[in-house]
Amino acid sequence: MSSIESASSAVVSREAAVHPQWSSRLAFILAATGSAVGLGNIWKFPYITGENGGGAFVLVYLLCILVVGLPILAAEILLGRRSGCSPIKGMTLLARRDAVSLRWGWMAWVGFVAAFVLLSFYSVVGGWSLAYIGLAAQGFFSGADAATIGGLFGQLLEDPGALLLWHSVFMLLVVLITGSGVRAGMERSIKLLMPLLFVLLLVLVGYAAVRGNFAQALSFLFSPDFSKLSTEGVLTALGHAFFTLSTGICVMMAYGSYLPPQVNIARTVVTIGLLDTLVALLAGLAIFPLVFANGLEPGAGPGLIFVTLPLAFGQMTGGVLFGTLFFILLLVAAVTSAISMIEPVVEWLEDKGVSRMLGALMSGAMIWLLGVCTVLSFNVWADFHPLDFMARFEGKTLFDLFDFLVSNLALPIGGLAIALYAGWAMKPQTLRDGIGLGDGAVFTLFHFVLRFLSPAAVLVVFVYNLG
Ligand code: PFF
DSSP states (O other), rough: OOHHHHHHHHHHHHHHHHOOSSSSSSHHHHHHHHHSSSIIIIIIIHHHHTTTTTTHHHHHHHHHIIIIIIIHHHHHHHHHHHSOHHHHHHHHHHHHHHTTGGHHHHHHHEEEEEHHHHHHHHHHHHHHHHHHHHHTTTTTTOOOOOHHHHHHHHHHHHHHHHHHEEEEEEEEHHOOOOHHTTTHHHHHHHHHHHHHHHHHHHHHHHHHHHSOHHHHHHHHHHSSOOOOOHHHHHHHHHHHHHHHOSSSSSHHHHHHHHHTTTHHHHHHHHHHHHHHHHHHHHHHHEEEEEHHHHHTTTTOOOHHHHEEEEEEHHHHHHHHHHHHHHHHHHHHHHHHHHHHHHHHHHHHHHHHTTTTHHHHHHHHHHHHHHHHHHHHHHHTTTTTOTTTTTTTGTOOOHHHHEEEEEEEIIIIHHHHHHIIIIISSSSSSHHHHHHHHHHHHHHHHHIIIIIIHHHHHHHHHHHHHHH
């Protein structure tokens, strides 16, 4: 061991001793699944699938999860666990320990900024679920037709005051939960609420199977027609694989920093990936049968679930109860993801000696402020398209641009950096010891994927999109 390495491992173990840790593997799985399963699965996956023509997009997305997302997620968690502190401090620490250029530290800064921007618009959409809890509970959907329900969503978007209110409430929730460090309470509620969300999604799929056009939905989702998939669609699928697994922007690195050494990362990552994919596919199976049965447009965009599901709740028995419960669970899924996005920022401030609550408040306030741009982009600034001079960004609002910046650029680029760091900068022995795949053929395959396949996939998709 070089002197640099032994000195910094001494720092690492000293830090690990004072750094809090998850109470168990289950606790980590719950928190990480809480981060992964969110609006990305239930809100975003269906609408981008609809916009990109269905089956071929789903297939590419699943491939991206398997070949790119999961290996990088495992590597990211390992980097976090090895560093034992916030990503910004941790990446420099690791670079020193692995005796490579300290410039790798920039990777964490990219993630830091991306998580900041991501939470700013995620919170606005999280606010929509808050608004919809109220609408569902008051019976607004009962017996309403598609036009009326579509109108409700339109009204919400056109009202900056309402959007701002719900965005503020959502951010406040995130700040309070993060600041008070009530993870233990969160863990307990995730244990109960996640399975409940799952059951409710199954109920909705059952309803959609009976009342919707299930056959058409199945063929839309699972028979690939590659003529409907553009190169930008492939980039969106790749970006979404990162988005849905919460990997690429050091958020899982922050969570990994609390992970006890005995937990098997590979097995944990497979569990997270399976649960996450299942929830997204169930959401698709609940939504598209209703889209087709009601003559709605699959490519309708971000409002898709806020129009189709209320239609179902409005027609089913017990719809007020189911509808209210569904939007409460959607909110929980969104909050458990949002608290992971703010974690790298808060952990960094904590490393600098700021208290958790103050750190959460300060970062929350700045993120909230940026979120106001997203709020306005749906109404007052709807015609403000700052990048109209570039053909590819023509007509894109601030919200569209923030989403593109994070989902299609920052997440894949951050993921690429993580793959390159773990595959090339780290010693294979260190990777092997940490990842939990043994030292046989499976590890060799994993190492190959991380070194060549995942980076190549990201680069090829980028080059095609630039071309
Ligand atoms: N995975 C979350 C979702 O699917 O909603 C979103 C997310 C959380 C993305 C954390 C990125 C991240 F770092």
